[in-house]
Amino acid sequence: MAYTTIDDPSAFFQAITWTGNDTDGRALTNDGNSDLKPDWVWLKNYDLGYNHFLTDSSRGVTKQIYSDVTTSEGTWADLIESFDTDGFTIGYDGGQVPNKSSNKFVAWQWKANGGTTATNSDGSTDTTVQANTTAGFSIVTFTTDGGNETYGHGLGVKPDIVIVKSRSGAGSWIYMTDVIDGSVDYLLLNTNAAAADLSYGAFTSSTFQYNDNNAVTQLAYCFASKQGYSKCGKFVGNGAVGGPFIYTGFKPAFVMIKNASATESWVIYDTKRSSFNPADLKLSPDTDDSENNNSAIGGAAYNNIDILSNGFKCVKNNAATNGSGNTLIFMAFAENPFVTSTGIPTTAR
Numbered sequence: 551m552a553y554t555t556i557d558d559p560s561a562f563f564q565a566i567t568w569t570g571n572d573t574d575g576r577a578l579t580n581d582g583n584s585d586l587k588p589d590w591v592w593l594k595n596y597d598l599g600y601n602h603f604l605t606d607s608s609r610g611v612t613k614q615i616y617s618d619v620t621t622s623e624g625t626w627a628d629l630i631e632s633f634d635t636d637g638f639t640i641g642y643d644g645g646q647v648p649n650k651s652s653n654k655f656v657a658w659q660w661k662a663n664g665g666t667t668a669t670n671s672d673g674s675t676d677t678t679v680q681a682n683t684t685a686g687f688s689i690v691t692f693t694t695d696g697g698n699e700t701y702g703h704g705l706g707v708k709p710d711i712v713i714v715k716s717r718s719g720a721g722s723w724i725y726m727t728d729v730i731d732g733s734v735d736y737l738l739l740n741t742n743a744a745a746a747d748l749s750y751g752a753f754t755s756s757t758f759q760y761n762d763n764n765a766v767t768q769l770a771y772c773f774a775s776k777q778g779y780s781k782c783g784k785f786v787g788n789g790a791v792g793g794p795f796i797y798t799g800f801k802p803a804f805v806m807i808k809n810a811s812a813t814e815s816w817v818i819y820d821t822k823r824s825s826f827n828p829a830d831l832k833l834s835p836d837t838d839d840s841e842n843n844n845s846a847i848g849g850a851a852y853n854n855i856d857i858l859s860n861g862f863k864c865v866k867n868n869a870a871t872n873g874s875g876n877t878l879i880f881m882a883f884a885e886n887p888f889v890t891s892t893g894i895p896t897t898a899r
Contacts, residue, residue: 554778559884560584562661562685565803565822572651574642585636588659594833596841597653600646605630607665608680608689615715617835618740623717656823658804662689672702672756679704686774693767700757703772710782711773711881712758719766728753729784729879730810737808740836745810778887789874793864800884801859811876814869815846817853821885828854828865
């Protein structure tokens with residue numbers, strides 16, 4: 551059996567950074583080995599305290615939701631104007647996002663199914679799904695009715711993570727996962743709260759359960775780990791400067807960590823902003839803070855990791871990423887698999 555079926559992760563995930571220039575209709579082109587037309591773009595001005603913007607091809611490029619607040623979906627015609635063959639085109643309306651002169655920006659991009667959706671009737675309530683079963687990622691839209699219902703996700707395998715947000719009503723981002731203890735637990739992507747139990751049925755290869763207690767439209771991003779490309783997992787912190795090594799089976803391009811045992815902020819790293827070890831440039835999806843400006847995760851001397859050829863290592867003893875005896879969860883996406891399908895190893899940075 552091949553080690554990985556995804557020899558080039560850039561076909562399914564890429565990050566891009568740019569400096570604003572006050573122009574409208576600016577095309578941004580990815581630089582990975584493969585062209586990537588994104589279906590989900592998560593964009594942040596990392597120079598300023600300004601919201602995280604999440605836009606996808608299922609809802610349309612003008613529709614955005616912030617990760618750091620609970621407001622409902624909004625419309626912004628000058629944010630992302632189009633998803634392109636190898637990147638996307640941004641607008642400019644004189645504000646701070648996404649092309650303010652001299653400001654620095656990052657966007658993380660995932661490929662689903664090119665914007666092509668289908669009705670899914672696997673659950674008790676129909677959903678609209680675009681799924682990339684190769685990469686273990688789907689975008690799901692549906693409407694809740696105020697009760698416990700099951701919803702089809704289209705992955706064909708059990709997801710590790712399902713992140714749900716109300717589109718038509720205010721509400722938190724419900725980050726559901728079974729990687730902590732096998733049952734479904736939840737955290738809030740827009741807050742620093744610890745994990746809590748969720749009395750939902752288990753994720754299955756076709757459905758997840760959810761209840762908003764309201765009849766509103768919803769959005770879900772679903773992820774299943776894929777060997778050599780993505781990993782959703784957990785580790786236990788040791789509270790030491792020489793922290794634990796976390797094996798992923800690939801050299802990560804993106805890592806997001808959350809202390810599930812304690813009130814600590816989420817932390818995002820990527821190899822576009824931190825091109826050398828240690829990876830010390832951090833953003834928090836639960837705040838609009840600029841890079842390294844969230845006091846909970848600290849500046850360049852706190853909560854750092856080393857990104858390695860087969861995983862990552864915590865190199866600080868701070869609680870957000872290495873709390874002693876705490877369970878920490880992570881999701882990571884590859885720059886290169888540790889070993890390709892033809893047996894070629896990657897190199898460390």
